[in-house]
Amino acid sequence: MVETGVAFGRFQIFTLKHMEYILAAKMRCYKLYIGITHADIVSFAATSSLDQHGVTKRDNPLTYLERYEMIQGALLDFGVRRKEFDIIPFPVTQPDLIPQYAPRDATYYLSICREWDEEKAQAVQRQGLKTEILWQRPGEDCGPTGYDVRTMVAENKEWFQYVPKTVSDYIRKRGIDQRIRELERLYSNPEWKNQKPQERSADS
Secondary structure, three states, X not given: OEEEEEEEEOOOOOOHHHHHHHHHHHOOEEEEEEEEXXXXXXXXXXXXXXXXXXXXXXXXXXXXXXXXXXXXXXXXXOOOOHHHEEEEEOOOOXXXXXXXXXXXXXXXXXXXXXXXXXXXXXXHHOOOOEEEEEEEOOHHHOOOOHHHHHHHHHOOOOOHHHOOHHHHHHHHHOOHHHHHHHHHHHHHOHHHHOOOHHHOOOOO
């Protein structure tokens, strides 16, 4: 068991699969830093063509603070002691900045399901950081993903069983489910789709 570890993701929304990943990482270290990528999609914009869900507001409806509170509440509810984890911004789109946010001597834990996950692992390794792959699975065995859950929310389908209870409570209490539906309607509007990128930047 190592002293410190790092696990990271967008966590839009924090699912039970995310929890599986975080708990697997926590079992391997005394103190886990949980990195939230794409803290905002302007300052930490996507820089890879494989980063398909790090671009629009529809795919990133929760703020950094909301994700912070959502993850913290879920971990505490699962019995993880607060002193054993911290939550930090994680600039995966600007990997040279990672050591300014996360400890350089930590072990960086990853789960590999898609090409984008492999690219993120390589980006971390290029910084000279120690990585450990927790598992490597085909994409169909890694869901439901945050994208899948957001789609269920947008379509008014049952989604609660795919997230920790504290997360579903948080989402509904703050009206984030309604926000997701409104964003889906906006992005499905043909007039919005026909706008030039600079004309819709305020919404995306």
